[in-house]
Amino acid sequence: MDTADLRIALFSGNYNYVRDGANQALNRLVGYLLRQGAQVRVYAPVVDKPAFEPTGQLIGVSALPIPSRSEYRIPLRIGGKARRDLKAFAPNVIHVSSPDPAAHQAVTWARRRGLPVLASVHTRFETYLRYYNMAWGEPIVEAILRRFYRRCDALVAPSESMAQVLREQRMNYDVSIWSRGVDRDIFQPQARSNAWRQAQGIGEGEVAIGFLGRLVMEKGLDVFSDSVDELRRRGVAHKVLVIGEGPARPWFEARLPGASFVGFQQGTDLARAVASMDVLFNPSVTETFGNVTLEAMACGLPVVAAAATGSQSLVDDRISGRLIPPGAIHQFAEALKAYVEDLALRQSHGSAGEARACEFSWDRINQAVADTYVRLIRQKQRGYNITPSTGSN
Template sequence: MLTRKRHGRVIELSKPPGSMAGMSATAAATANILVEDFAPARRSLRIAVVTETYPPEINGVAVTLARLVDGLRARNHELQLVRPRQPSEAAAAHQPCQPCQPDAGGDSDASSPTAMDEVLMRGLPIPRYPQLTLGLPSKKALLARWTLRRPDIVHIATEGPLGWSALQAARQLKLPVSSDFRTNFHDYSRHYGVGWLHKPILGYLRKFHNQTQHTMVPTEALRQQLAGFGFQNLCVLARGVDTERFHPRRRDRALRASWGAGDDTRVLLCVGRLAREKNLLQLVAAFEAIQQAGIDAKLVLVGDGPARAELQRRCPQALFAGTRSGVELATHYASADLFLFPSLTETFGNVTPEAMASGLALLAYDYAAAAQLVRPGENGLLAPKGDGTSFVRQAVALAADPVRARGLGLRARQTATTQDWERLIEQVEQVMMSAMARV
């Protein structure tokens, strides 16, 4: 007789007829075998991810989404990545919807269960950001592709024309959809002289996300804000950070020397798009106040964007390092001393945990990732949201106290090590399963 233990109970399983024949008495006496009830293998999903931006484009959405895609593939899910063809690929001999292989850093083995089908769609450069591409409407192409090979779920990361096409195609095919709220486009309008577009943009975003089964947001504060605007089906999923890449050990004295920084120089760093919505004139004001206090300091800005020329005129002493990525970006972080982040338009702000993982003393406004990760006075500093006077005052005090800054940086690093990507990927899986159950 076989016995099977299931959830604390022993279930008897009959032996096949004649299976006891020819057995010795001892063997027959031990024929009651306990069979462990192993958990079933995790289900492998076919996931279509739709986005307007992806590496090698460099921005928070692209970098985070790439990490999510890699994590899902590593967990044996079959990924289809739908995105616009980027400028560097414009001359490639592919037709719209032609699958191509991942880049050199990915898994190009098409027979692998984690191989990725990368689908390139038509796109146009975004005004003021020619290095980025906006996807064009592609509903018919997506309907044809997904009718031929249905995904289990469609995940939409951006709300542009390509994202809207994917949403409408998925709804027509009755496919479950999850989405990300990653960019405060409605708030951006106020920085470009078109504040009257705030309500229409917010209305479009609400209409978009309320047609999905779940919308993932990175913080509880953002969930509450969007719920107040009428957004539904919101769930909070924070973002992880690569604590092996972003690490204090990457500090480089030669790089600091190239900035004209000695051992006692306070290097102030800011990383991100150089654009009006990033509130970078507040950063310049803090740097100038630090200089006026007689502190030996350098300001390094990593990134690029339409406001670069204006910032160079406003602060010619600043060092503009341009766009950096990978280990080079991590080295820039670790080679600084303070991270000043004045932005007021983030949904999360990936640079916050990256700076903390790099062991930098951080000053930011009390919202988004900083509000979630920073314990003021313990592992960083926070200024009340929008209080520029407090931001400048705290920046000067932090630059004047290198011992305190080092202590904040050490504890910031400890906090960053708890932001595990593996845990986040598991949570995304759970959200996707829940979305599938709601269709």
């Protein structure tokens, strides 16, 4: 068996109705698999006006908007039409990318038919509760996630640091890496534009501290703004450049008076905006990889990030950026101050980050997932019981 023999049923909670790093990675994966001759069917919620056209054939599943976050939807079940399509498609492997009710049903459907299930982990759902004053619920969510992931045959995580977290949480015993790539044709230092910077109110010689990502509280917007406040108290001259959209934008704009908000960007416009920063500040602890970190590194920027999953596998502390304990406002401010005031340091660490970014090729990365599908199918065919117990030990 090789990649061309694969028939993959992919279940996603968000495949294309909101644009984020996870669903863009899934679309890239599907595109790669189709080019290799594999057959893929995607089962996910559909909306009237998605953020972008899906790659491959998309079959809708029943879903409801998430309260207070209506841009996201929870897939509730595999309805009759989707279930009939799934049966007719006759996959030889199931891929689930979010631990939602429809994915639970997909895992059950696969187990009854002796099909292998691969789960990809895209975010640390248990950490989201911290941003809604519900940190007490993290152990409960972790237990729910453990039951789901241990019903799967294997997991893939975007970084070794995230894979290690999953092992420590006893989510599964078979955890491998599905990293992320970066398009070096557009994300490069040469994309920087002084004219564009000036149009955003960033003068020649001013240092722009950048934020890149969806504007939601779980991205660490409070830590970012508190650290910027600390820079102001220390009298460190700088500008703030924010790339992205989201429901927390009004809150973020109020917390960052004088910042340049350029909204959602994509393609060459995004690369230009990222390269036109001077340093990326990524305080989030929810990412499992950190696409924004890799894109900034490819543009030759130093990165100040929380020492959390994802960033720890990309940023070499004091070589290509700084890794700071999550929430450590004064340490974040000190790291940012060093980059603002030292051009040579910015250039040195930025060059090191660019060199590291050269290691990430999308085709090589996506073939690793295809190889995992093939391995799991072969193990099932040989009668190996590779699905762990759903117990907690």
